[in-house]
Amino acid sequence: MTVDLKSVSMHGKFNHSRVRVLWRDGLLRAFGVVGLLLELKTAEPVRVKKSINRWIVSTDLGPLILKGKCMTCGGPRWWRLMRMPEDELWETP
Numbered sequence: 001m002t003v004d005l006k007s008v009s010m011h012g013k014f015n016h017s018r019v020r021v022l023w024r025d026g027l028l029r030a031f032g033v034v035g036l037l038l039e040l041k042t043a044e045p046v047r048v049k050k051s052i053n054r055w056i057v058s059t060d061l062g063p064l065i066l067k068g069k070c071m072t073c074g075g076p077r078w079w080r081l082m083r084m085p086e087d088e089l090w091e092t093p
Helices: 075-083 086-090
Strands: 002-011 016-024 027-032 035-041 054-057 064-068
Touching: 002 075, 002 086, 016 035, 016 075, 016 086
Parallel strands: none
Antiparallel strands: 002 016, 002 064, 016 027, 027 035, 054 064
């Protein structure tokens, strides 16, 4: 199973203002317009109760909080990343 969070901010041990997060088989990868930013072994992202656009991810380094961001903002480079199929993005080095 793959979880694809197309546009989120990441807070915790690692802080990024806008990333696309893919989670598959215990591995979380965060991508920015420059490419792969982060790869961690984690638990599956869990949606925060009573929240539509927040997730918590448990890691060995502490929790990461992911907050949904506008998917249409960010310019042409971000739009290219957003439109990329998740399987193609996952294979990106």
